[in-house]
Amino acid sequence: MSTLLELSGVSVSFDGFRAINNLSFQIGEPELRxxxxxxxxxxxxxMDIVTGKTRPDEGTVIWGEKSVSLLRMSESHIARAGIGRKFQKPTVFESQTVRENLAMALKNPRGPFDVLLYRKSAQGAARIEEIAAEVGLLDHLPRMAGELSHGQKQWLEIGMLLAQEPRLLLVDEPAAGMTPAEREHTTDLLKRLARKHAVVVVEHDMEFVRRLDCKVTVLHEGSVLAEGSLDHVVKNKEVIDVYLGR
Incomplete structure (x- = not known):
């Protein structure tokens, strides 16, 4: 497994508060973290630093086999380079169907004429069905996105990320607000995706993290406090003091 993303010595302050403090982190491809x-x-x-929304004051953020610096790239360039982010609250086009949401997200040429001349291709239709099947929405393609349950909207948004063909997916608190059945489906989905992609899941729900059964990174005051299996990090005295003991 080769390293896909590496942060080294990254720090950033907002109004004198150090949000990230000499952070080093790396993830391979494929990997679930x-x-x-x-x-x-x-x-x-x-996540803001990795996606280009926030520029660090110091440190390096290196991407891919060619060791490209993400700090020289705009947010849109970073997205095109293969980094997708799913925010906690799903943002889907509610008045469009599931199929239309996925079609809009497909990685196609994005010039003004390309969009005007874009015709539904057989290849695009097949890809939409493939993604819908992957996230568990194949039977819901004709439905309006606004009619979906909270969990289904989360899966649709993950599908829209997959349509962009990312190599790294950053997923923020996917379990929040889901039913037990939806959480189970989401666990299975993320584990499946991590067979081909690098997937980083930010999560508070320890039971959900346990079911992911992957390496865990514990952050505290902008630095890595501990790293390893969940069983390993929950026994760490500092982790218990700053996080689990609360």
């Missing part, structure tokens, strides 16, 4: 930590640990800022 969970990131846990108390509120204010730097989990969201970490």
């Amino acid at each position: 969970a990131i846990i930590g108390p509120n204010g640990a730097g989990k969201t800022t970490f």
Whole structure:
């Protein structure tokens, strides 16, 4: 497994508060990783840095086999390079069907004429069905996205990320607000995706993290406090003091 993303010595401050403090982190491809930590640990800022929304004050963020610096790239370039992010609250086009949502997300040429001349291709239709089957929405393609349950909207948004053909998926608190059955489906989906992609899941729900059965990184005050299996990190005295003991 080769390293896909590597952060080294990354720090960023907002109004004198160090949100990220000399953070080093790496993930391979394919790999599933969970990131846990108390509120204010730097989990969201970490994702903001990787996706180009926030520029660090120091450190390096290196991507891919060619060791490209993400810090020189815009948010849109980073997305095109293969980094997809799913926010906690699903953002789907509610007045469009599931099929239309996936069609809009497909990785196609994006120039003004390309969009005007775009015709539904057999290849595109097949890809939409493949993605819908992957996320568990094949039977729901004709439905309006607004009619879907909360969990189904989350899966549709993951499908829309997959349509962009990412190599790394950053997924923020996917279990929040889901029914037990939806959570189980989501666990299975993320584990399946991690066979081909790098997947980082930021999550508070320890039971959900346990079911992911992957390496866990614990953040605290913008740094890595512990890393390893969940059983390993939950026995760490510092992790118990700052996070689990609360």
